[in-house]
Each structure stands twice: as C-alpha cells, then as structure tokens.
Amino acid sequence: MNGAQSLIRTLVDSGVEVCFANPGTSEMHFVAALDTVPRMRGVLALAEGVVTGAADGYGRMADKPAATLLHLGPGMVNGMANLHNARRAHTPIVNVIGDHALTHKGFDAPLESDIDALTGWTHGWSRTSTDTASVGKDAAEAVAAAREGRVANLVLPADVSWGEGGEPAAEVVPPARATVAADRIAEIAGVLGESTVVLLGAGATRERGLRAASRIAAATGARLFAETFPARIERGAGLPAVDRLGYLAEQVQWQLTGVTHLVLVGAKAPVSFFAYPGKASELTPEGCAVHTLAEVGEDTADALDRLADAVAEGVEPVLQAESRPALPSGDLTPQNWAEVVGALLPEGAIISDEANTSGLMIPMATAGAPRHDVLTLTGGAIGQGLPVAVGAAVACPDRPVVCLQSDGSAMYTISALWTMARENLNVTTILLNNRAYAILRVELTRVGAEGAGPKANSLLDLSTPDMDFVAIATGMGVPATRARTAEELAEQFERALAEPGPHLIEAMVPSLI
Template identity: 55%
Template sequence: MNGAEALLETLVASGVEVCFANPGTSEMQLVSAIGNTGRMRPVLCLFEGVASGAADGYGRMADKPALTLLHVGSGFANSLANQHNARRAGSPLVNIVGDHASYHLQYDAPLTSDLPALAAWASAWTKVAESPDDLAAAGAAAVAEAQAENGRIATVVVPADHAWNAASGAAAVQPPPVPPAVADTLIAQTASRLQSGRPTVLFLGGRALREENLYRLGQIAAATGARLVCQVFPARLQRGAGRVAVERLPYFAEQATEALAGTEHLILVGAPAPVSFFAYPDKASWLAPADCEVSTLATAGDDIDSALEALVAAVGASGEPSLVTAAEAPAPEDGPLDGLLVGQLLAQHMPEDAIVVDDGATNGLGAYLLTERASRHDWLALTGGAIGQGIPAALGAAIACPDRKVINLEADGSAMYTIQGLWSLAREKADTVTILFNNRSYAILNIELERVGAGEPNASTLSMLDLSNPDLDFTSLARGMGVNASRAATVAEFATQLTQALATPGPHLIEAMV
C-alpha cells in the first residue's frame, strides 16, 4: 500500500463518499487510488472553481464534507473564488492538493508556488504531509477538522513522493469536535434582553436557519415580539409553506439601514453583525443604528441547536409559532418574460423539497420574494458574493440529495465564470433545472455605477458592463455540453418549458430572455 492508497482508505473510513476532481500529473497516484477503492465517487470537473463550488453545494446539503482533488498551487488558486463562498457559508470541505515531490521543490520548477500560503488563506486548517504515513493521518484529521464548528475548510497538501512511496496502512478515524456550548449566563442575558420590551431583532445565519431552529425562533418571536431577520445571503435557509418565515436583510446599505431603524437590541445568532457589502460615498458601512446594543448569543460555530432550545425555555415560549401558509400562485397572463414573472411561475410549479441555488443577481430577488409561500424548499445563496457559484453548487447539491429537484437561478454574467459545470451536470445526470436569466448585461453593475457616484457614463464605460455584441447563446452552449436546453421569451413559453423540465429527470437549462 502506498501513501495515496492509505489516504483514500482513511478518507472512505471517515465517511467521505464523493470527490470533485480536476487533477494533474502530481495527483496521478491519488487518481489511481480513488479509482481502485470503488467506494469513492469521482466527479470530474473541467475547472477548479467548479470543483470547489460543487463541494460547497454538497457540504451545505449533506452536512458532511466532500473532497476536492486539485493540482498544485495554480490549480488551487483557480478554485479560490468558490473556496471563499464555501468559507463564508461554513461548509464542511476537504481539499486534497497535490504538490511537487518534497525533494523536487528545491529546483523551483515552473509550477512551484507557495501552496501552503494559498491553502492557509482559504482554510481553517492546513497540513503539509511529511511522510506517507503522515499523509493518512492528515486525511483523518482533515475530515474531523472540516466538521468542527458546524463546518469549515480543511486542506491537505500532498507531496507527490509521499503519495507514491510505501505506507504502513490507513490511519484511525478521528471523531469531529463537538461544537462549543453556549454558557447559561449568556442565555439568561439574552432572555432578559428579549423580555425588556425594547425593539429587538434576532439576526440569523448558519444553523439558526434550519427548520427546527426556525420553529424555536418563531416561538421566541411570538412570546417576546422580537423580529427575525436573516443575512443578505444565507448559506442554507429552509423556507416555504409550513415553516417559520424570516425577513431577509436587503442588499443595498440604505435599504438595510432603514430595515433596522429603531432597533435597540440586535442579537446575533449564527451570524456576524450586518455591514454593507461595499463602501459608498455618504452611505453607512455599519448597518445597525448607532445607539443599538449589539450582543451575540451564538456564533456560527457554537451549539446553536441547544442554545435556542434553552432560550425557548428561558423566555417561557411554549406556544405555537406563526407558520407560512401555502398560497396558490396565480398564473400570469402571457406576454414578454421578466424576472418577476419567472418568480411567479416558479412559485406556481416548484415541487416540494426542491433545492434552490441562487446565483441570479438582480433577477434572483424577485424569485426569492415570490416563492415565500411556495412549497417548502431550501434556498442556497451566494454567501461570499463571488459570482459563479450557481452551476457548481447545483451539481454538488444534486449529488448530495439525488431524490430532490435542484433549481439553479443563474445570471448570464455569473454563468460565464463556471460554464464548464454544465458538462459535469450532463455527465453525472444531475437532476437540475438551470434557469438562465439572459439580460445581456452585468445589470447589478449598471446599478452600482450610479450608486458609487462614478460620474456620467459614456459608451466606452457602459461597454465594460455589456454582454452583447456578440450576444451569448446559452441554449447552444448548454446543448454543446450535453444538457437539454431551450429558450423562452414569453410567459407561455417559459411555463411550458419549466413544467417539462421539472417533470423530467436529469439536467435541463432554460434560457429566459428577460
């Protein structure tokens, strides 16, 4: 048994089942080990950002890590945008990154880089294997570390010689650390704030947005009058009919400031304090009122489940919470398609327990608002703001939950970051519907151009935000990668195509001309 085989045996024993791979020469021993185990599903991705985004989507839905298999520093660097989104989402993820043989690094070969530094930027835990036996032990530790604090990124750097040299055998599985408990004194202080009668907002993220915790939070809100507000881009929000509704903080700073106006207590549960995504002239960066008291009940890495259960008891919240009632969305009249009409049709047709991945930028908001009373579903948002998450995350979510339909809301500009992911969707027969909003523009940047006060735009300026000349043909691009694809320009066309795609297993793309 060599080091790569010992590593793979250890990872499989630790419960890892899927590897999203874009390997190179340094990883050939690892590729062979994956193929020979027969117990690790390899998913080839044609770009490293697809691999990391897919591992993020998988981790959010499976609550356990998948692997990425990446090639040296340049390959890992290609994965970083979606590593960033995964880090912000608190996704459990294990990166296995091949590197030059330990004795080869001294020669500064063309692909040599400071891989440990790159890995450390993205990861909560990083280990450069020191021997074939250390490689297996590092794999066991990485899986445990990835599941610490309710999910984070762990990276193992694999010198090629440690993969091909002999190893003693697989390492012992390591149990994941238990999330830290929230102190009883902190729960009592939070209960006191909630019962003070002052305007209070519970600001939510992480595991606080799971169905069972939203039920508890709904009980607390009913007993105390507190508002429930979640992050702009939650990692995984369980919503829809039969669940407790939460407000979603608006993206634009001035709207978010208005939404929080008058709040005297802001209690953080699984989320950091809300701040503006960017700085703007004459607009606030800190979004809570200046005189608002901000406190933390639990961080994203704490035992949020137990903390909220204790808080329900501390405030005497034994009643039933208000739940979202299902509403039959009316069928819109036929006519030209736009983002709001797509949302209305999605609310009408979305199956129960669907998973929605939102990389839709300006057109995703309408769909979000209009599906609040749709069948229950999970909503995965763009946590780190790095576009290009949608297609890969949909791939990972579909592999994690093969019995659930995945609907990806994808902007045209965002899609071009990771368009290669369509090929992997086709190869894996992933049960996905990609709704591709084609407005031939980086529409959000047209809005931001005005908001930052960058002056009156001219034709040259606007050309940098324009996705026409030539127009992108996503229907042809998708078909060229093996995905069933169609184009809709009217309500009737989209309704027909959506119904067919939702009823048919496998990957579909609908190019919505909006």
C-alpha cells in the first residue's frame, strides 16, 4: 500500500468521507488512490478558494471535518482567504497539501515555496509527513486536531505519497470539550441583571444553547446578543430569537448603552471591524466589567444549561412565534427582496449569507420563518457565500440551501456554480446585483477620506461593463433567471425551490448608497 492509499483509508476510518479538491501533478497518487477507497467522495472545484470555502461550509453543517486537496504552496495561497474565514468559524478542516518530492526539494523548482510559513498562518495544527510508514498516523492525528475546531494541515511530499509501506492508522479520539468549573458558573450568576449583556459565540448559537440563554434572560432581565458573524446560528419559529451585534461600531455602541457587565460565551469582547480616525477600537462601554462564562473550545452549551439551572429553575425559554411578511409587489428594493425570502423560505433551509449591504433586512424578514440555519461571513474575507453553500449542500443533501450572494463578492469564487452543477447540488442562489461595491461607498465616507471624485468612485463601480450573471451561471451549467420586480422574484424563487438541482436568480436591486 502506498502512502496516499494509507492516508485516504485513515481519513475515512476516522469519519472524513468527503474531499474537496483542486489537484496538480504532486497529488496524482492521491487522486489515483481514490478509486481504491470507495467511501471517500471526491468533489472537484475549479479554484482553491472554492475548495477551502466548501470544506468550511461542510464542517459547519456536518460537525465533522472534510478534507481538502491543494496543490503545493501556490494552491494553498489561493485558498487562504476562505481558510481565514474557517479559522474564525472554528471549523474542522483537514488540508492535504501536496509538495515536491523530498528528493526534489533542493532544486528550487518553479513551484517551490515556504509551505511551513503558509500552514502556520492558519493558527491550527501542521505537520509534514516525511516517511511513508508514518502517513496513516499523521493523518489520524490531523483529524483529531481538526475535530477540536481547528484547521489541520498535512503536507504530503510526492515521494512519500507514492512510496510503498504505508499502513492505515486507527482513529485518534480527541479529548472531550472542557467543562466549565462550578465557581465560574457561580461568579456569572452573581452579575446577571438588567444591565448585563450575554454575548453568544462558538457552540452557543444552536438550539440547546439558545434555549438555555433565553431562560437566563427571562429570569434575570439580562439581554442576549449573538456575535456579529456567527459561524452557524439556528433561527426561526419555535426557537428563541437572538439579535446579532451590529457591523458598524456605532450600532454596537448603541446596543451596549448602559451595560455594566458583559458575559462572553464562546465569544470575544467586541471590537470595531476597522480603525476609524478619532474613534475607539474597543466597543465595550467604559466601566463595563467583562466576564467569561466559557472560552472557545469549552463546552458552551453545557455551561449555559448549568447557569440556567442555577438562576432560572422552572423558567421556560421565550420562543419566536411563527410569522411571515406578506409578499410585496413592485420593483425590487433592498428591503422588499428580503420580504420575498422571508415569505417563502422553506422548512429546514440552510442560508449561506453573503448578501452584505443588500441583506440588512434579511434577519428581520426571516425571524418568524420555519426553522433554518444561517451561515455567515465569519472572517470578513469575501468570496465565501457560494463555496460555503456548496459544502453545506454536500453535508446536508436532504435540506434546501439558499445562497444570498452579492455581486462583487460572487466574482471572487464564481466557479463554485460549476461545482454545484457538476454535483447537482440543491442550492438556490439569489444574487443581488446593485452594480457596485456598496459597502466600500459607505466606508469611503466613514474613514474620513477627503476629496473622493470620479477616479475614486470608479473603483467602487461595477457597471462598466455590467455583468450578466444569468449568462455566467448558464455557461457553467446552472439554470438562471433574472428578476426586476418582487412578483418576478417570488415566482422564480418558488419555482427554483420546487425543482431539484442548482438555480440562480439575478435580482436587480438599487444600491442603498
């Protein structure tokens, strides 16, 4: 058995059964080995940003890692932006990064690079397999590290991959999440009140954590918020409704007005997304004490349950009632397109949300819709929406995936549409086309940049030439339509949801700016 075969067999024996791939020459023995391990599903993407973003979406929904297959250092570089988002989401991923044969490393071939520096940038687990006999063990340890909520990077030199003498290794079981100590629960119980905010992050925005947090709020008067960009938040009728912290610093400061205690649950204290002249970076109010109920990596849901039992015995959570906006009419606007989604969102949907400025009304419009999950742009590196939708659809083939995508961000990873078509994934993409980088128009003013004129504005304009996303999607094998009115969007959205496979609707909306 060669190294690649032992690697893949170890991965599947450890529960990693999907590999999103964009391979090259150094990875050909891995590619060939896929036919010897039928349980491993290979999913081809045409760009590494789609590979890594899809692995992120898969991990968020499957609660276990997918593998990626990347071609040397340049291939990893191309996937780095969505690995950044995955790191911020604490998504389990196993990156298999091909490398030159160890015997070839010293010749400084054109694709030679410092892969160690790149893997270190993910702040995860990294190792280079230098011996075929150890590849299985290395793979098992990579999966265990990923299951702790990290990006695991396993570098596989070509000669280690093709070398004989490999053996699959037994699964390595990672340690259980640490349980929060009783004295910390007691400390937090003592600060809860009407001037307290509980901020929910990793692991706390699923049903169990949300129900416990709602009990705590109902009993003590504390207010609840989720992080601005949660990795995965469960929402809809029958679940507690929790608002997210705003994107703009001014919004967060308003939300935290009068707060004297901030309790973190798998989250960090809020900071401004960017620096602005004359404005604070830290957004915790002056004089507010910050407390940590549970760190990232600790059992946040268990901590919330125990805190609820301590302060809210017999108190039931406050659940969102079922409600839908009425179907709107007339030309599409940044507001009414969201009402169409809220009115028609199906039960069990998974929303991959990269609608950006055009999606400000989506949380309100979908609050009372049937239960659904929302996956957000955790690290702020755009180009996530379409690939994350791919991964979510592979992880949950029995659930409809709705990708809410903005035009500029879509172009970063537009080839994800091809993978949707190739795999016949049940993804309906609503692509909001306002022909602008609208968020940057906002930021141009907010950073105090003076004297912006035609040259500056031209760098934020996407209308010269206009992009035809219907033609782009159709050319990649995805049926596509265009909507200019709320009625057209509703009809096309309903039809797309009713038909299997991928669809794209180009929704023509005016810019908010």
